[in-house]
Amino acid sequence: CQGVNMPHELMCASWPLITTRGRIALASQSGTVGAAFLDMAAAEHLGVSGFVSLGNRVDVDEAEVLMYFNQDPNTQVIALYLEGVKRASYFLDALREAEKPVVILKAGRTVQGSRAAESHTKSMAGTDAIYDALFRKYRVHRADTLEELFDFAKALAYLPKPKGKKLMISTSSGGAAILAIDEAEKHGLLVPEPNPILKERLREMLPAHCAVGNPVDLTGDAISAPDLYKQVMDKTRGEYDTQVVIFGDPIPGASQQVTPGASELVVYLGGAEVEREERQKFYEAGIPVFPTPERGIAALAQFFRFDPRPASAPGRPPVAVPEGLQLLPPPEAAALIAQAGIPAAAAPLALEPEQAVELARSFGYPVAMKIASPQLAHKTEMGGVYLGLENDEEVRQAYQEIIDATRLYEHWVTVHGVSVSPMAKPGGLEVILGTVTDPQYGPTLMFGLGGVNTEIYKDVAFCILPAEDAELEDLMKRIKGYPLLTGYRGQPPRDTKALLAAMKALAIFAGKHPELDQIELNPLLLYERGLFAVDVRIFSRA
Structure with missing residues (x-):
């Protein structure tokens, strides 16, 4: 920790001696990174309006410093180097209230980098997807490198704002x-x-x-x-x-x-x-x-970088539940699919961190955790999914970060809890299997390549129900990724008999439950022998 320096106040309580008064305030969770920024500024005779080396933030943290510099008349731009955030709610409040440009270099974007950040500052580094969403919402100028942190702050502080883009x-x-x-x-x-x-x-x-x-x-x-x-x-x-x-x-x-x-x-x-x-x-x-x-x-x-409109209340979730439908709670959805004869991951809900730990222990590690909300059809985009958690501490941390992520959408989202499920065995091919009710033709069966890339590849095919076995087998063959099912470039062939049985079971289940508008198993892991539904979403008519 390299202390505090406020050149405009003639106060220097830091190792770097800063006397040049500038327009940029810098707060850094790394003394060395902060000193490097100051060296760049000194080389160009820019100086700073203030410098705070936050260290491990035993008392003062990034939220308080951000609020202070937002009120400081000598500061035009606020630059931050962060490895993690100590108090998420206060930090959100500080960003929401910021009236000056804020430039942030957030380290720990990768899994390995995030772990290094945590060991360095003893903070919960959080998932990068959460920070990306947060920075976009509150118009934070995110820098990817130390040079960008300096360049962006310098431009915003010392260049006149252009009237246009020409x-x-x-x-x-x-x-x-x-x-x-x-x-x-x-x-x-x-x-x-x-x-x-x-x-x-x-x-x-x-x-x-x-x-x-x-x-x-x-x-x-x-x-x-x-x-x-x-x-x-x-x-x-x-x-x-x-x-x-x-x-x-x-x-x-x-x-x-x-x-x-x-x-x-x-x-x-x-x-x-x-x-x-x-x-x-x-x-x-x-x-x-x-x-x-x-x-x-x-x-x-x-x-x-941002629209001229001011930051306001959070927008709707990235992917909301279709209007007029209700998303069944994960435990109920998984239980219904299991009763239909398709193996599915149990997904009981935890309402607080220690309950999540107890559920994880009952399943045995590793486990997966996901946000449970009737308004959120997809959870990955908003930082609501954590996979491969190996111990109690990771479960506690994931629980808190999932809950913190929902603050971005608190005006639209009701949180029922956090589901805890055992991790499926590795090696499965991710496919999607589901039903959807067409307004003209009734229930149809959908099959294709699944997982997080479903919307990117859009490699799916549909079959009107009821359907014979030959029609279901043809449904498998109609997707471009069909060679992956039969064994491609040394990969093992998948259990298409189990897949056919699952298709028939889901078709029967959908026929018995006309009140269910959509059913989606994604991903459904297809192994050499057997299959397993990792995530189940069922939409019922309200």
């Missing part, structure tokens, strides 16, 4: 301009050609060998005539929202071509003496400089 690129390097255009397209920024009249005026003004368009390539002439940049910017300013100025050569006087506070994005490549001297002049003038076109454009794009 860029004019002037450059001495054609290659660098191409990189800028590629990055602009990636982020939805526009690089339109000048209109014919403007293009003709540029041709009259520039040397004949300069390429006139967008970009305007000044070639090596810019080294001896740097004022060409300013001429291009002055001539095109009224037609474009931001001037992207790429200095790709050692250009004496480059810093004199850019106006502090203007809508001009400066990219300066190269590291020779002239480039270093000109960069320092930019820094002294308070003009941010980016070392590559990609980093500069990506930073500029942060102004357009």
Whole structure:
């Protein structure tokens, strides 16, 4: 932990001595990462409005710091390095109330990285899907790297907000301009050609060998005539929202071509003496400089990352239950399918962490846990599914993180609890088997490749019920993935006899229960011998 530093208050209680007053506040759960950020800022004469090294957050945590800097008049942008969140509800409140841009580098995106984060800070790192949803909702500028954390914060704090997305690129390097255009397209920024009249005026003004368009390539002439940049910017300013100025050569006087506070994005490549001297002049003038076109454009794009509307109440869940239907509780749905003769995972509900632990122990580890809500048909998207939990502590942690995830949708979701199920044995092929009631033709049977990729591949086929065995066998063969059932490239053939029996059992069950609108077994694991329904969803008419 490297302490606290508030340059505007002339207070330094940290190892890094920071005296330059800036516009960016930084809070970091890693002292080293925080110090690296400060080094970047110091190198560009930017400073910070405040720095807090959070350490293990025995008292003050990220939520409190976020609230403080949101009220700090010297702070324009808040940057955070996080490995986990100590108090989810307070953190959500802080993000909801934030009126300033918040940039967050959240470490622990991978399973291994998440475990490292937990051991480092003793916090529950949470699932990355939850954080992604949370950051999108509350308009947090998520950074993937330390450089992005710095770049995004720098742009939001020191560049004027563009009026629109139209860029004019002037450059001495054609290659660098191409990189800028590629990055602009990636982020939805526009690089339109000048209109014919403007293009003709540029041709009259520039040397004949300069390429006139967008970009305007000044070639090596810019080294001896740097004022060409300013001429291009002055001539095109009224037609474009931001001037992207790429200095790709050692250009004496480059810093004199850019106006502090203007809508001009400066990219300066190269590291020779002239480039270093000109960069320092930019820094002294308070003009941010980016070392590559990609980093500069990506930073500029942060102004357009979110819709202009303010953050409001949470939207509806990612995939809601169809209107007029009710989703049966997991224990009831699994029991009905088991009674129909199809092996299915029991899914009793836990109402608190220790009850979940007791259920997990009764099944034996590993176990799976899922949110139980009548409003949520799919749970993975909102961080409501945890698989392969190996011990009591993992179960407790998963329970709390699942409940925390529902806070994103608390206005729309009723939580009945968290289901606990034994993990199915590995090696099964994931398929989907279900019934759906067509308004014209009555119940139909659906079969296809299953699991989380069902909606991506859409490799499913339908069969009107009732159906003979030959029709059900034909249903299997009609999907593109049928070779996976018979054995493909060394994979074992699957038990299609058990699958046929399950199809017949589900068809009979659906016929006996016309009040059930939809039945879905997904994934249904198909083994060399036998099968097992991992997840059962049954929708009844309200």
